[in-house]
Amino acid sequence: MAAAVGVWELLRAVGVFPEPFVPSFGSIVIAAGRDLLNGTLLRPLATTLTAWSLGLAIAAGLGLVLGAAMGTWWWAAATGRILVRFLRPVPSVALIPVAILAAGLGLKMTLILVVFASVWPILINTAYGVREVPQPYRDTGRVAGLSASRVVLRVTVPAALPAVATGIRVSAAIALAVTIATELITGTGGLGAHIQTARQGAQFVDAYAGILLGGLIGHLINIVALGLERRVLFWSAEHRKQRS
Amino acid sequence: MSTARAAVAASAERLLGWLAFVGAVAAWQVVATMGEARSVASFGDSARALVDILWGPDLADHVLPSLGRVVAGFGVTALVGIGFGLLLGTFHGIEPWVRPVIEFLRAVPPPLIVPVAMMIMGLSGNVVITVIVFGTLWPVLINTLDGASRVEPLYLDTARVFRSPRWVVLRSVVLPASLPTIMAGLRTALSISLIMLVLGEMLASSTGIGYLILTSQQTFDVPATYGGVLLLGLLGWTFDTLFVVIERRVLRWNSEFSGGSDV
Numbered sequence: 001m002a003a004a005v006g007v008w009e010l011l012r013a014v015g016v017f018p019e020p021f022v023p024s025f026g027s028i029v030i031a032a033g034r035d036l037l038n039g040t041l042l043r044p045l046a047t048t049l050t051a052w053s054l055g056l057a058i059a060a061g062l063g064l065v066l067g068a069a070m071g072t073w074w075w076a077a078a079t080g081r082i083l084v085r086f087l088r089p090v091p092s093v094a095l096i097p098v099a100i101l102a103a104g105l106g107l108k109m110t111l112i113l114v115v116f117a118s119v120w121p122i123l124i125n126t127a128y129g130v131r132e133v134p135q136p137y138r139d140t141g142r143v144a145g146l147s148a149s150r151v152v153l154r155v156t157v158p159a160a161l162p163a164v165a166t167g168i169r170v171s172a173a174i175a176l177a178v179t180i181a182t183e184l185i186t187g188t189g190g191l192g193a194h195i196q197t198a199r200q201g202a203q204f205v206d207a208y209a210g211i212l213l214g215g216l217i218g219h220l221i222n223i224v225a226l227g228l229e230r231r232v233l234f235w236s237a238e239h240r241k242q243r244s
Numbered sequence: 245m246s247t248a249r250a251a252v253a254a255s256a257e258r259l260l261g262w263l264a265f266v267g268a269v270a271a272w273q274v275v276a277t278m279g280e281a282r283s284v285a286s287f288g289d290s291a292r293a294l295v296d297i298l299w300g301p302d303l304a305d306h307v308l309p310s311l312g313r314v315v316a317g318f319g320v321t322a323l324v325g326i327g328f329g330l331l332l333g334t335f336h337g338i339e340p341w342v343r344p345v346i347e348f349l350r351a352v353p354p355p356l357i358v359p360v361a362m363m364i365m366g367l368s369g370n371v372v373i374t375v376i377v378f379g380t381l382w383p384v385l386i387n388t389l390d391g392a393s394r395v396e397p398l399y400l401d402t403a404r405v406f407r408s409p410r411w412v413v414l415r416s417v418v419l420p421a422s423l424p425t426i427m428a429g430l431r432t433a434l435s436i437s438l439i440m441l442v443l444g445e446m447l448a449s450s451t452g453i454g455y456l457i458l459t460s461q462q463t464f465d466v467p468a469t470y471g472g473v474l475l476l477g478l479l480g481w482t483f484d485t486l487f488v489v490i491e492r493r494v495l496r497w498n499s500e501f502s503g504g505s506d507v
Contacts, residue, residue, distance in 0.1 A: 022364055074253075075260055082261035083268060089480030090473065091438040093355075093446070094454070097461030097469045101283045173351070181355035181439075185446050185458070195359050204363055211360060215352040222351040 023205045032209035040206075041213060044194035048179055049217075051107060051190065055114025056175040060168060063119045067126025067167075071160070077127065084120065092117030092174075093181050105188050110179060117178040118171040122164065129163025130156060165232040169225035176218055191217075285470040293471025294478075302456060307475070310441060310452040314483075317376025318437045325381050325433070326426060329388025330414055333422070339393065346389075350382035354436060355443055362448050372444035372452065379440035380433035387429025391422025427491045434487055438480050453479075 035041035069076040095113055103109040133156050141151040183192025191214050198207035269287050276286035285293070297307065332339050357378045361371045395418055403413045419426075445454025457472035 074257065078257035078260040079264040081257075082265045086265065086477070086481060089435065089438075089484050090477035091435075091442050091480055093439050093442045094457060094473050094476040096446070097457050098473055100461055101466060101469065173353070177353040177355055180353050181443055184355055184358065185443070192355070195356070199359050199363060207359060207363065211356045214356045215348075218353045219348055219351040 023208060027205055028208040028212055031205045032212050035206060035209055036213070041191075041194065041210060044189065044191045044210070045213065045217070048176075048183065048190040048192070048214075051110045051114060051182075052176050052179045054107075055111050055179065056118060056168075056172055058111065059115045059119040059171055059175065060122055062115065063122025063167065063171070064126050064164065066119075067123040067164075068130050068160075070123070070127035071130025077131075080123075080127075084124070087116075088120045092178050093185070096182055096185050099182075100186065105186055109186070110182050110188070110190075113182050114175045114178050118175040121170040121174065122167040125163045125167030125170075126160065129160030132163070133159040162229075162233045165229040169222075169229050172221050172225050173218065176221060180214060283466070285467040289467040290470035290474050293467040294474045295471075297456070297468070297471055297475060306452050306456045310445065310454070311479075313370075313372050313376060313444075313452065314437055314441050317373045317441070318380065318434060320373070320377045321380040321384055321433055321437070322430060324377070325384030325429070326388050326419075329385045329426070330392050330418055330422070332385075333389045333392025334410075334414060334418060336393070339389065343389070346382060346385055350386060354379035354440060357440075358443055358447050361444075371448040372441060375444040375448075376437050376440045380436045383432040383436070384426070384429040387425045387432075388422060391425035392418050395421040424495055427495060431484070431487055431491070434483055435480065438476065438483065442476065 032041065036045075066076075066080065070080045071077070092113055095116060099109045099112045103112055137155050137159060138151055141155040142148075146154060179190065180192040182188070183190035183194075184196055185192075187193045187196055191210050195207050195210040195214075198204070198210060273287050276284045276289075297303065332342055354375075357375045358371070361374045361378070365371050365374065399417050399421055400413065403417050408416070441452070442454035442457075445452035446458045449455050453472055453476055457469050457476075460466075460468035460472060
């Protein structure tokens with residue numbers, strides 16, 4: 001990490017980076033700290049994280065329900081597959097103008113975009129996870145006297161959980177990226193809009209401070225999601241060892 | 245008997261899938277005709293606008309520049325990502341130094357690259373290609389690195405026994421052995437490249453499909469906005485389909501590869 005900062009400063013010293021547009025790393029960190037303390041960065045950060053978490057929660061709900069249906073019933077899988085094939089390749093940011101037209105500027109617009117972009121990994125991984133639960137597991141549950149709904153709760157859900165966790169981790173990163181992209185383009189609050197305003201007002205240090213914070217948030221979300229995933233994967237890895 | 249039944253089941257599945265597709269288009273049409281023309285264009289109008297884009301001056305002004313940028317950006321990513329990834333993966337000394345930096349850069353939300361590129365490059369250089377490269381490089385780099393550092397030691401030992409020069413080992417042993425992971429990284433990069441293209445064109449360009457749909461929306465040309473989105477969806481679908489076809493060809497020799505299917 002220190003080496004990367006060194007490269008940044010070296011490129012600055014050599015003059016590859018033009019001075020006013022590329023401030024020193026130290027001044028960016030100081031600006032980030034100052035803007036966090038006096039609140040100018042805190043409010044945009046809160047806006048971004050609100051849109052991110054709400055969008056991700058809705059995507060998770062939708063993805064889990066639809067994915068579980070696609071993993072359980074063949075007709076649901078057949079119906080969904082073609083729609084996924086056509087909808088998923090649509091680049092989410094291309095829908096920003098459409099979302100503005102449909103919902104007007106605001107949180108609703110951001111949420112539509114975040115949900116559209118981040119639902120796919122959860123949906124696909126859930127469908128896959130549920131479908132791949134070995135039939136003997138479920139049969140064992142039935143034989144042991146569990147009711148059908150109990151089998152779903154006690155057998156299918158835990159067995160599919162690792163795949164679902166991976167989907168949610170991927171989706172969390174996508175949701176943050178789309179939230180920030182939407183804010184950059186539409187200027188409707190949040191970190192993205194904050195960065196754009198600072199850049200357009202030639203407050204370059206403030207813009208970089210926002211970018212640094214966004215990068216750190218992205219990293220933090222990734223670390224937390226990986227940690228959660230490892231906790232869920234822990235027993236499945238054990239299972240794998242027993243099977244082989 | 246059972247194969248016949250399987251064939252019937254497969255065609256039933258396909259039929260249901262296309263019915264769902266037709267149903268979705270029909271639902272879109274109904275919503276559009278019932279809703280306000282200011283916010284939703286019907287499927288028919290969108291398709292007509294798409295044809296107008298492809299058969300008018302927009303093709304040369306916006307569509308072709310976009311295609312050129314994706315090809316250039318993705319090409320640079322493939323070359324640099326695979327090249328550096330193979331080198332880093334074979335020289336084990338550097339890897340622990342570089343990996344944390346790459347992992348950090350990969351976790352940075354890619355859209356944040358656009359304002360950085362705009363501040364450093366101004367509007368002089370080709371900001372759009374730059375943001376495509378820096379948005380897509382990390383998955384390719386990481387996947388190549390992972391693939392190259394997990395090559396079966398037996399293959400490397402065999403090459404050593406035959407005293408193959410280092411670059412021959414790279415080209416004929418390490419590259420093919422890590423190709424499945426490289427292809428997976430490239431597929432991710434391809435879908436990100438389209439997103440970065442649109443984002444870059446919306447923020448830092450006055451040409452391209454991204455610019456076209458944003459200005460269409462701002463001038464309330466609703467059908468053109470939807471037509472442009474349709475075009476981008478079509479491009480995404482075409483790129484991904486082509487990629488899967490190429491992937492199958494490239495990896496046909498690999499017995500562990502079961503096909504890049506999803507769902």
